[in-house]
Amino acid sequence: MKEKKKTIMCKWLDHIRKKTxxxxxxxxxxxxxxxxxxxxxxxxxxxxxxxRQFVQQTLKIQIK
Structure with a gap:
């Protein structure tokens, strides 16, 4: 049960991170x-x- 909860939480956090x-x-x-x-x-x-600077910046951000 705890494991399941943990994975759901992780997924949820990942989702939030992606959104942000x-x-x-x-x-x-x-x-x-x-x-x-x-x-x-x-x-x-x-x-x-x-x-050019803008493109390089955005690429850096997306790689992270």
Whole structure:
């Protein structure tokens, strides 16, 4: 009985972790998109650099 409860709890925790990670990603994306929009008003080169950084960041996050 206890073992069963434990596995359910683990699954549930994993589920929550996944959800929170997704939420974090969404928030970061929104924040970065906002910043990109601000950069729209600036130079194209800067925006490219920023996009590259953004992609690398998101990849790092998803790997974790």
């Amino acid at each position: 990670r997704l939420l974090q990603l969404q928030l970061q994306e929104r924040h970065i998109l906002k910043q990109l929009r601000l950069l729209d008003k600036r130079s194209r080169r800067k925006r490219k650099i920023y996009k």
